Amino acid sequence: MNLEKQLHEGLEAIPELAADTTQLSRQLLRYIELITKWNSTHNLTSVRKPESMVTRHMLDSLAVLPHIDGPNIVDVGSGAGLPGIPIALARPQWRVTLVESNQKKAAFLQQAIIELDLSNVTIKPARVEKTTLENKTNTVISRAFSNLERFMQLSKHLCASDAHCRFVAMKGAFPDMELMQLPQEFVVETIIAVTVPGLKAKRHLIVMRHHPNEN
Numbered sequence: 001m002n003l004e005k006q007l008h009e010g011l012e013a014i015p016e017l018a019a020d021t022t023q024l025s026r027q028l029l030r031y032i033e034l035i036t037k038w039n040s041t042h043n044l045t046s047v048r049k050p051e052s053m054v055t056r057h058m059l060d061s062l063a064v065l066p067h068i069d070g071p072n073i074v075d076v077g078s079g080a081g082l083p084g085i086p087i088a089l090a091r092p093q094w095r096v097t098l099v100e101s102n103q104k105k106a107a108f109l110q111q112a113i114i115e116l117d118l119s120n121v122t123i124k125p126a127r128v129e130k131t132t133l134e135n136k137t138n139t140v141i142s143r144a145f146s147n148l149e150r151f152m153q154l155s156k157h158l159c160a161s162d163a164h165c166r167f168v169a170m171k172g173a174f175p176d177m178e179l180m181q182l183p184q185e186f187v188v189e190t191i192i193a194v195t196v197p198g199l200k201a202k203r204h205l206i207v208m209r210h211h212p213n214e215n
Helices: 003-012 022-042 050-062 084-090 103-115 148-159 176-180
Strands: 072-076 095-099 121-124 139-143 166-171 186-193 204-210
Touching: 003 022, 003 050, 022 050, 022 084, 022 103, 050 084, 072 084, 072 148, 084 095, 084 121, 103 121, 139 148, 148 166, 148 176, 148 186, 148 204
Parallel strands: 072 095, 072 139, 095 121, 139 166
Antiparallel strands: 166 204, 186 204
């Protein structure tokens, strides 16, 4: 199966995407090309094969769409732009902020924004605990950033102005130990088993909120 066909079939298996995925598929393939080009010098991801990037990066990122709320999304520890850039491509009416402190990766993100013509994406090249936002946030999401407690401790200020804001951590296997170690101020609302088209590995989303007065 060629790369374009693999991606197109994967996108069609995600019902929350628009019926016509031709444009999205074209943009994601361009994004994969950019990651591949920059990967050798910037070490953006350990995934080297484009066909693996389709499932493990693009479709994995987009499988969260039915479980997050917009229009303002913050991607913490964005790295190569995952899941933020695929989300921004699939939801052009949303605003996506990419938080990435590594300067080389932030430089790649800036180039990706230019080449993919992403007017709905902003980069914050700083540590998340030092990051401030101009707008209210609906969803703060992370993928392979850190354990749950550290993610929440470093990011909790991003939701301080909105009680409806939620934190979503993308995890592989069910994170039993991490959940047991969460302080009571971080409330787990739901845990969702996610199916990624073409990927056999387990995926879970941990949806949380910050309640500093929680008993």
